[in-house]
Amino acid sequence: MSGGIIVPRRRLIAGAGGLVAAMPLLSACDAINEAPLTRKILSMGEEMHMASQRALMDRDALAREFTRADLSPVFRSNGTKLPPGAAYAAHAARGFADWRVAVTGLVTKPLSLSMADIRAMPQRTQITRHDCVEGWSAIGEWTGVQLSRVLAAAGLKDRARYIVFRCADRIGDALYYESCDLVDALHPQTILAWALNRELLPIANGAPLRLRIERQLGYKHAKYLTGIEAVESLDHIGAGKGGFWEDRVDYEWYAGI
């Protein structure tokens, strides 16, 4: 199961097999799992987790920062390991010299940042633990610009409540995307990272630029960033649940647990 991640939820299983007697029960369980009311009730857990965690933690409470002695010998990659398409390949071949990250939406001054622009801004380096929703963890050293600085440069409008992250990796029919609210967007450890373990970000880990959002699980850490968009609501982004996997398999939007 090492590489087998995030398989979209299969539709209701049916039929009988070895466990003939138990099968109707199992199918019934799956039918319960799929029912709209169940999904509604189940999502209460997410709301309770978000509310309680936000109440328990300071707005700027930091994720633990480790030392270089704690680094994982190998930092595992996951999800997209190489974005498909000629355009990305061409960027990679040129060392991402022409890569641009657009800062748009509810900002007073939209930006189009090159990697050089991003590296010219004040940088933050942090050694943190990356926790995948699957259960594994890896510790890596990240360097990049704080998202709060980029948003300050663009001038966030008062109506902005969420930040949407647009990505270059296409999975199946759609481009990956993620989002967070302003508490996490403006958190001091939320950075746009271009270096992992003091080297340029490898392609498997999201070159040339990825998000680090240290108090949430790995799927929130959008890779291959092409755009940062400030919005008032997530309703009209993708299918409205705030992220690629949130839309498709009903992952929690708040991934603090």
Added chain:
Amino acid sequence: MGNMAEAEAPTAPPAAAETPPPATPARVYRHRLPVRLWHWVNAVTLLILLMSGLMIFNAHPRLYWGDYGANADHAWLAIAAQGDTGYLRIGETRIETTGLLGRWTDGEGVVRKLAFPGWATIPTSYDLASGRRWHLLFAWVLAIGLTLYMAWTAFGGHLKKDLHVRRSEWAPHHIWQDIKDHARLRFPRGEAAARYGILQKLSYIGVIFILLPLMIFTGLAMSPGMNAAWPWLVEVFGGRQSARSIHFIAAWALVAFFVVHIVMVLLAGPVNELRSMITGWFRLPPEKAE
């Protein structure tokens, strides 16, 4: 688990030495409502937590010690498949588990190479997102229920009256006697059957005050949000991957408790035991006629 109240036994009339023992055995009100309620809510909750937990484990069926751990790191426990063989590896010991763990056939006859089989997980086919939603919602039911129950246990007299281990009960010969009685399947009769034995007390105390809180706190220690809120919590367990390993071990300790619990209920008289956990009333097994 319960509480002894007054026996509703028909008492023998005075000066009736020759009267035979009463035909109907004595009934006692053994389990108060909070005990019964919590028992059944917990039974359902723990089953859901276990099965959805096994689904979550299936997403990465490897366990580590320390802060980090991923595929390139050494796992002290792994469930996997190699060719046609499913296996469980603990340390250097490899146990073949084809058909049950690592490689099994689902209800439609499709071979799956996942750790735990579909009949043991919620939902039955691989769905980490749903598994997590079930697990993380019912974790609230467990935590809130346990907190209320602990408060009731402490302040409602249950702890003092039923669970408190008296000094005499700590005596090694007393504990040994209870072990021997259990091994010989000799269970207390009469009045004594309404009270907990020392092994019973220790198991209930262990589950309520050690295992269940351990499940909740190791669970919270895996949360990156909680790690920022309460950084000490994950340190107590020696890192996130250690917390995950302890969570897994404690879950199986609860399964072991469940198995012993069911065996004991069956041996002690399932109808009587079940009734007492539903209605509260327990029929005292009559004293053996010597």
